[in-house]
Amino acid sequence: MSDMSADMFSQPGAEGTGGTHEAPEAPWTLEPLTLNPSPARPSPPCPSDHLRAWLAAAPGPWRIGQVAMVRAEESARTARTEAGGADGVADESRYLLLHEDDAAGEADAATDSAARARAALVPLLLESGASTVLSAPASASTPAPVLLREWLRWDAAGAFRPLRGAPNLRPGWILGPLSAMQVVEALRLIYPGAVADWALHEAGALRVTPYEESAARQTGRFSVVRKLGDERLADMLRECCGGAPSADGTPNSGCLRIPIWAPHTPRPPTAKSRPEIPLLCAEACNYFISKAREKILGRLD
DSSP: OOHHHHHHHOOTTOTTTTTOSOOOOOOOOOOOOOOOOOOOOOOOOOHHHHHHHHHHHSOSSEEETTEEEEEEEEEEEEEEEOTTSOEEEEEEEEEEEEETTTTTTOSOTTSHHHHHHHTTSEEEESSTTOTTSOOOOOOTTSOOOEEHHHHTTBOTTSOBOSOTTSSOOOOSEEEEEEOHHHHHHHHHHHSTTHHHHHHHHHTTOOOOOOHHHHHHTOOGGGGGGGGOHHHHHHHHHHHHOTTSBOTTSOBOSSOSSEETTSTTOOOOOOOSSSSEEOOEEOSOOHHHHHHHHHHHHHHHO
16 A cells, blocks of 8 residues: 555554554534524414303394394303313303394394294204204294305395305394304304404404505416506495495495405404404405406406
């Protein structure tokens, strides 16, 4: 082996050992890493827990959009298992949902007159075969149950409802008795996202997307909505968004949701002690974007 080859395999400080034996390796030394994690974000509120607390704090009856909520005649006492295995009993109230027109004048669901009026209402089901439907008297005149999602598709004239927030929800129905969690499930179908947005709004965590940001995300044939402009945006709000005030300050009737993403539309106050859940709109919906495209193309033509 040449001197050069020997030097390649020799270790420093290994003289006297022939130069071909490896010296013990020094142990690795790792410096501690300094991490800078982003601040922990608060967990979003659970809609059913938030609704349950609100129902306990605000006097009933309650309301969201065109839906009234009244306390059912009975309150089920359900056995629950506490942490540690001890059995406990807690009160779990039950609620009825019905159209505001059918609930007019009701302060409580336990009155005889209210019960007689409700017997003629169509019982709605959260899902096929659900056991939570209100039991109506066995009679030939008793309306047959209908799935909630099917009832929501059409208005009273039989026309399709493309906008769930439109003030054309058919009356004549009842849903319940329901737990607070089932109320949230039903309201997800009636007004999608409304309870979750309301809970985030109450917690100060609802993200609002301005129209300019929503329009900038549109591609293809919908990219033209970026050209809407302030004047036509104001026109669209008057035509489509019921929560946006008109020129004389009165609300419009296109949609019951409040477009808090629109300029100069204030956020509603928190509803902790109010018997009404506001219908919030944090971003321009697909229906609004489609109508904005039609308005722009109409002007361009």
